[in-house]
Amino acid sequence: MDIVINKLTKQYGIQKAVDDITFTVKTGEVLGFLGPNGAGKTTTMKAITSFLIPDAGEITVGNYSVSEEPEEVKKVIGYLPEHNPLYPEMNVIDYLKFVAELQRIDKSRIPERILEMVNVCGLEGEKHKKINELSKGYRQRVGLAQALIHDPDVLILDEPTTGLDPNQIVEIRELIKNIGREKTVILSSHILAEVEATCDRIMIINKGKIVADGTSEELRKHAHGKEILRVTIEGAERNDVITAVQELDTVDLIDPIDSDDSCYEVQSRPELSSRKEIFQLCCKKGWILTELTPIQTKLEDIFHELTMN
């Protein structure tokens, strides 16, 4: 089920939380929302779930318009709100049953769905406990279970891994990835590595506008556009290497790395790659090429660059 967002604008007082953004998320895609605090991530998500009415713009989920058929949209969306609100005095099973009924799951299927959610979200040992007796990680799992219980086509998760320990984070990421193969998933996060590990596509928003959109590869290319290689060449004089490599057509700059005599950092000209040229040069000169590693721009740097100005 595709989500289409067209010219969405939402204003709080004089501040524009979301400013005329347009994008589409396709079935089978996991979209990661990145952005500093107050960038408009949560507002956009709330607008998709029909909780917030936008000032302008149109959102459709599958064939349903959020403004015209909110009830239908709510049926196909599984939503984990930020801070994961739960009813502390209810026990896990009762809570999941309550959600299942609200989601209008057929009465005969409710026990089976609850059982599946308990298994999928690892709640077996905690299912008879009250929610206020659970640790933060388990509460988060209960939150995920309630979002998934009606097997929704669209999943919207606002910071799904906060409060989880590293093992649980890996499990939840795997879970989201698996779900994302058949469904449409939008998740927001502050943790860049998480978005990179879980999402097919990353969207960075800042001050209510989309500043970057693409796979992590595309974002890196977009941010720098230049290839940077770490090269180690043995059996050659340092100055000879620097002169020869610098003369290659594709190379913009070569920097010797001080800590290691035979190690260099090579920056290619925009849109070009120097990997083949360096290899051929080494063959021709009889040098021994022991390392040729593309250095990736860190997502953190891209994020910083895009959101700090």
Next chain:
Amino acid sequence: MKQIWIICRRELNSFFDSLMAYIMIIAFLGFSGFFTWLYVADVFYSQQASLQIFFDIAFWTLFFFIPALTMGQLAEENRAGTIEFLLTKPIKDVHVIVGKFLATLILICIALLMTIPYYITVANIGPVDHGAVISGYIGLILMSAAYISIGIFASSISNNQIVGFLLAIFVGILFHWIFGMVAGGISGFFGEVLNFLSTRAHFESIARGVLDTTDLVFFISIVVLGLASTETILARKHQ
């Protein structure tokens, strides 16, 4: 309809799980029982087989107990953020409100049902006006419905339960006491209007055994107005 019942059942369970329901029922029976059967001006003192004394006591105890039940109903959802969870499920805002309203009304009805032994006892003491007793109960239920509606509205305003309680008491006391009191000192149209707004006047007329359409319209109007105002407040959360 089914969605209303789902909300209503959860609220009822929550009343009983949090002991709130037990405390309310025991306190209600304790107060009303003490003043009806044991205190100086009790049934025996009045020398009449009537539940009038019980209705007078219940008129005041319910007035204080209802805000205590309703104060958290939406304020707590606002505070914990569960209101966002609820309103993103396939359910209309009005279903949430009506479900909560019905849950509290059912709890009050359970408490009133527990006073049926009072009725049986009085009926065994002497000739009792059955019509007046039945309409007295109907009067209490109608009055409770009106105050529950006011209480839920007060609870929706903020995310603080105390604010919900105090606002419900404040709005309630106007209808319960002040309008009637002021109306006693004013004649003419304004006095009549205030008298019409007094819960006491309507309740007493019902408790005497006269179930008038005006009284019904009065209580139902307050219920509808309170719930509709609550819906307006909830709608603002979508803004």
